[in-house]
Amino acid sequence: MQKLADEDLMTLVERKDPGAFEILYDRHGGAAYSLAHRIVGDPGAAEDVTQEAFLSIWRSGARFDPARGSVRSWALGVVRNRSIDALRRQAGKAPKLDFDDDAALAAQPAGELTDSEAIRRETARRVRGAMRELPEEQSEVIGLAYFGGFTHSEIAQMLSMPLGTVKGRMRLGLEKIRLSLAEGLGISDSTEALP
């Protein structure tokens, strides 16, 4: 079962196969916990959110639709939504907004990492590299929206700028990430460039 693709494992999870679910957790639990930790900013809350999200996947796995993306994206989307909910319940708690996590990464001894963790961390470095290429005002609005769960009107109010400017910066930032990831991370798309 270890060799099955995520999509095949999800078919088994829909049939309530605990072994398939355990493998899915082993593959994506680390990334899920990392994302939850980044959003809620607290190890205990991140554990709760990750558990809640994976239980919802176990209990409603039939809602995964392969036509709508990969299992990993779907699962991390569930974790992100649950994390934002948890963040909103913690009244007044501000999200962490910087993308500079390299110092923390460097503190982790490489010898303790499995191959998949090492790959995951290398990917993380490259994605953060792409993020750093963005003008600060673009990465700021993307971070507030994605990791902070703020709407564009909340961000506009927070940063005292027009709504149109906030949305424009989100678009420019996302397009730049998309284009640079296509080059640097091997995302195939034969017609990448924006006309």
Next chain:
Amino acid sequence: MSTGHPPYRDELAAYALGALEPAEVEALERHVADCAECREYLLWLDPAVDLLPASVEQRQAPKRLKRALMAEVNADLKAAHRAERERKRADRGLWGTIWRPVTAAAAAAVLIAGVVIGTALDGDGAPETTLIEATTVEDGVGARMVVSLERVGDRGTLHVEELPALPMNRVYQAWVQRDGVMEPSTTFVVDRNGSTEVAVEGGLDGAAGVYITREPEGGSEEPTPPVLMQALLT
């Protein structure tokens, strides 16, 4: 790639990041459903949004998290096996033999007439089967949807038709109202015909109604307005 329908590109980027207000989401989803250019642009943006989680510091999840999760999974399986045994026992009662021959078409016809049906209580006290037609809550919201709730004792099944397909990252979610509190229940998507059947998680004992909303993928803890349909149990 498509540049998207130009007047909507900023909105689409905000949508992909989950940064639009609920009313704006609804308006944009109506547009995207009819605009191939915008759908293509959204698909093009998706990998950028999908990779944002990889930009965070990668941590190792505590081992106790997996232990706690698998304990819940195993408890769910035991509860499901127990419920299945009870269901089989109940099915041996008379009500099962009465209900089975009722075809979906006949049930739908009754629903369109807006009738609430109570059927078949057997002599051994087996659960009563009740079909309740769901109704809209606000004018113009969910007006074309056909939803009914089949109740057998504590168990409920939603039968839905003609629900619009949702874009990525959105699901329908059922809510059970009990003691004035909206409890999150099943999340679901519909097939190409806008139909599906889903069990209502959480049971119906003591419930005043079952409601349906649109929510982000994975469901929410609180319902996001507007409520699309309601099936009142009282």
